[in-house]
Amino acid sequence: MMPTNRTTSRSTRRLALSAMLAALALIFSYVEVLIPLPVPVPGIKLGIANLVIVMAIYKLGFRYAFTINCVRIVIAGLLFSGVFGMIYSFAGGILSLLVMYLLQRTGWFSMVGVSMAGGVAHNLGQLITASLLVQSVRMMSYFSILLFSGLISGILIGVLASLIYRRLPDLQV
Helix, strand or coil: CCCCHHHHHHHHHHHHHHHHHHHHHHHHHHHHHHCCCCCCCCCCCCCCHHHHHHHHHHHHCHHHHHHHHHHHHHHHHHHHHHHHHHHHHHHHHHHHHHHHHHHHHHCCCCHHHHHHHHHHHHHHHHHHHHHHHHCCHHHHHHHHHHHHHHHHHHHHHHHHHHHHHHHCCCCCC
């Protein structure tokens, strides 16, 4: 049975929107590389690309957000951070996405709360990966610093995502 034109059109719109969001997330990843942080602490980032992922979770659902996130991580890893950067990004990105999606599905948390938890989960995923790679649990002592930075960046990204989300038209995707 062939899909209807309406189904095909909807799938095409979702695919096109996903490609645009993946490109936007990649651009945000590049911009993040260019922005010097006032605190020279390894592992701390603004998490600007997460803005796109939060929006994708709310607009498109988990499957599309997962694909957008993976595409961004692979391309950004190849262009900017190398294999180890890609490994850390996958660990943080996947854990963050899972946490944000699960919290969003409960309906108990605002977009800011979901993003904040995602920022913390991203840092935790990267820290766990670092601990496994260097085979030292001592890496986890760095979590207090990354917890604070994940909270702050997650709140900022969540507020921005919430403001943008309210102003976006219903895309009917």
